[in-house]
Amino acid sequence: MRRKLRVAAYAVCVRDGQILLARSPAPDGTPEWVLPGGGMEHGEDPYDTVRREVTEETGYRIEVTGLLGVDSHRLLGDPRVGRRVDHQGLRIVYEGEITGGELRYEVGGSTDLAAWHHLDTVPGLVRVPMVDIALRLWRERPLHGHLEDVPVPRQVNEE
Incomplete structure (x- = not known):
């Protein structure tokens, strides 16, 4: 089984009761909201x-x-890539404050839209689970930086 590790960093930016999110297409093409952030370069x-x-x-x-x-999180045997993969994602979550720039959309990247959403509307958005995990970290601020009762990652086994 091929092993893959991806390290990424994300920001929770909240102001005036709203969170900044970006929109990205899911593997099936359906748009879903994500935290701004992404993979670390070597x-x-x-x-x-x-x-x-x-x-x-x-x-x-x-x-x-x-x-x-x-x-x-860990995902075993992702059938979307047609072979067995043991993928681990290590996600570092920061709190961020806007200091400049202007809201705009990414062109030619992994997202196509950025927007502010009221915190109370987030549960109704089509979003990746990482949004909920990051919001829990932001709200609870665990001293050790880890959520104890996050559900066990889903395992997808190939036939």
């Missing part, structure tokens, strides 16, 4: 990753104001 510090990714996806510059936590 040699890049995650602090720099999150600032770069937020600017790329939303047009805003941010100041990182805190480390909310780290989330890890």
